[in-house]
Ligand code: GTP
């Protein structure tokens with residue numbers, strides 16, 4: 001486990017934004033720089049998610065190391081930007097504690113950027129704007145992996161003006177949708193002003209700053225609600241139902257609360273109503289270097305929130321993606337009814 005403090009669960013960060021604006025590249029970069037900078041802690045791959053441990057984030061250097069951090073790390077969920085995937089994005093937005101809205105700094109606001117804002121406002125989810133592809137600003141000189149401010153200070157005046165102009169176009173678009181925002185280093189009160197962090201997934205510039213803002217939001221808003229959420233019966237959302245060779249139908253679950261263990265009785269919605277079944281195995285992807293091993297998954301006896309996990313159990317073939325999934329401890333009818341209500 002990536003957690004030294006099992007009492008506080010890992011906040012879930014959903015990445016939203018318009019198609020091709022750079023969500024997956026940003027996550028790849030976060031994963032990549034984590035691997036590079038991180039003797040501190042290894043990145044765990046999860047079903048549908050990536051966990052970056054706090055030690056690794058601190059090692060990237062964007063964070064004031066004198067601050068005390070209680071969260072174990074961040075769990076990132078990618079979403080597709082194509083317009084037909086609104087349901088998937090809404091689902092991601094709903095289970096997230098925090099979010100990153102990615103907007104291409106040269107392209108500006110587009111329909112799914114606006115949709116992301118609406119989803120997050122509806123869920124009251126705190127978020128940060130990543131103004132990405134800053135390396136594509138004409139004349140930009142790249143200083144790989146540096147903080148935004150360090151790199152920005154070394155640009156010529158024309159580039160500085162262009163970045164300011166593009167940033168204020170984003171501030172303007174956000175204002176049109178009722179959000180007050182500023183570049184992150186000019187924000188005094190993160191509770192009232194949305195932070196915009198210029199980044200590049202290609203050069204790594206600004207990534208440390210983005211993670212710093214996220215950690216700040218997590219510490220500030222999440223700590224109370226995250227405390228103790230690791231204990232108790234597991235609760236999650238089904239991202240996908242997948243046929244796996246040798247296992248039959250399995251469900252990929254983002255567990256956002258509590259713990260799930262092999263042998264647990266779970267309830268989940270299927271096309272024939274709520275079903276209950278017993279967890280046969282819990283599977284997580286093996287590290288990339290081990291991917292050639294025949295068994296693509298490693299097995300766990302128990303998994304605690306927040307995490308992505310593949311659940312194998314009898315009778316999962318009719319399960320509906322997006323359904324809540326809950327561990328039954330005690331009253332089965334209560335759990336069934338709570339799933340029917342959702
Ligand atoms: P969907 O999942 O289809 O919504 O797209 P996405 O938002 O995940 O975008 P993706 O990360 O796939 O990037 C789209 C294109 O933009 C790719 O060609 C990337 O190489 C490019 N790109 C992403 N980030 C950057 C960046 O920081 N700088 C530059 N120059 N190109 C980028």
Ligand code: MG
Pocket residue numbers: 023024025078079080081
């Ligand atoms: Mg993508």
